[in-house]
Amino acid sequence: MSIQWFPGHMNAARKEAAKTMEVIDVIVEVLDARIPDASVNPLIEELRLVRQRPCLKVLNKADLADPAVTQAWLNLYNRQPDVSAVALSCSQAGDAAKIPQLCQALAPHRNSSVKPLRMLIMGIPNVGKSTLMNRLLNRRIARVGDEPAVTKVQQRHKLNDHMAITDSPGLLWGTIKDPNVGLLLATVNAVGHKVVDDETVAEFLAAILLARYPARLTARYGFAVEGLTSSDVLDAIAKKRGCLLTRSGGGLDRDKAARILLLDYRNGTLGRTSLETPEPSPDEPPQ
Numbered sequence: 001m002s003i004q005w006f007p008g009h010m011n012a013a014r015k016e017a018a019k020t021m022e023v024i025d026v027i028v029e030v031l032d033a034r035i036p037d038a039s040v041n042p043l044i045e046e047l048r049l050v051r052q053r054p055c056l057k058v059l060n061k062a063d064l065a066d067p068a069v070t071q072a073w074l075n076l077y078n079r080q081p082d083v084s085a086v087a088l089s090c091s092q093a094g095d096a097a098k099i100p101q102l103c104q105a106l107a108p109h110r111n112s113s114v115k116p117l118r119m120l121i122m123g124i125p126n127v128g129k130s131t132l133m134n135r136l137l138n139r140r141i142a143r144v145g146d147e148p149a150v151t152k153v154q155q156r157h158k159l160n161d162h163m164a165i166t167d168s169p170g171l172l173w174g175t176i177k178d179p180n181v182g183l184l185l186a187t188v189n190a191v192g193h194k195v196v197d198d199e200t201v202a203e204f205l206a207a208i209l210l211a212r213y214p215a216r217l218t219a220r221y222g223f224a225v226e227g228l229t230s231s232d233v234l235d236a237i238a239k240k241r242g243c244l245l246t247r248s249g250g251g252l253d254r255d256k257a258a259r260i261l262l263l264d265y266r267n268g269t270l271g272r273t274s275l276e277t278p279e280p281s282p283d284e285p286p287q
């Protein structure tokens with residue numbers, strides 16, 4: 001399965017982002033802390049390397065991710081040249097305020113009204129760019145929504161007389177060739193609903209939860225997970241929650257069970273879970 005998803009405005013956004021990158025100093029790349037690698041947009045990386053711009057990687061929604069795994073990602077990114085990384089929850093007041101200082105450290109020469117620090121917020125849809133922007137500006141200028149691709153027009157704002165920030169529309173690459181990446185993005189709701197069906201995504205999520213956080217399933221839904229496959233998990237949720245089809249002789253409504261699991265995951269009811277862990281670096285002792 002490869003996910004094809006490139007709404008028209010995203011093409012225009014790519015061109016605009018390339019142009020904007022010529023006149024900015026630091027890129028603020030917003031990632032989803034639960035899937036930091038899958039939520040990297042290779043186009044952003046390509047554009048920034050061409051223009052040789054430093055990057056602050058913001059692992060947002062850290063309140064939903066496993067703290068130990070998030071720390072491992074921060075360690076990895078903070079070792080990369082011209083990159084610094086921070087874990088935040090933009091939905092919590094105060095967290096976003098750390099960003100201007102961290103960006104300033106990446107471009108210390110830009111710190112006056114003559115040479116203001118120019119930051120560009122980028123990231124795939126639904127990672128929290130609008131929320132971050134609203135926090136930084138302390139007002140509601142960017143529309144926030146849980147549907148991907150809500151922000152559509154690039155906007156530039158003055159933070160103070162020596163700092164400005166521009167946000168850009170959610171930018172996804174045209175075809176996501178790696179099915180695993182596509183499913184990770186769908187799990188956190190970064191690709192539109194119509195692209196992948198809920199049952200496929202929920203089974204993918206159930207497999208990760210069975211492997212890494214099985215006790216969370218038992219605690220939430222009240223069934224034992226020993227011997228269950230990811231497909232069995234949907235049946236077990238359907239049984240526990242009484243999800244039955246009205247037609248087809250009253251069989252299990254797996255689609256409804258899938259939506260229950262995805263909603264519980266996305267809003268944090270299943271606890272803080274990371275779906276990706278970084279490869280251990282060769283110079284790090286095994287854990």
Ligand code: G4P
Nearest residue numbers: 060061088089090091125126127128129130131144145146
């Ligand atoms: P985008 O511009 O990158 O597309 O993302 P946006 O800010 O619209 O945020 C998408 C959803 O993610 C919003 O949820 C927002 O509140 C939520 N969000 C942003 N940052 C965080 C965070 O640090 N932690 C958590 N848990 N959620 C975050 P929503 O339900 O659609 O909107 P709302 O009802 O919360 O306003």
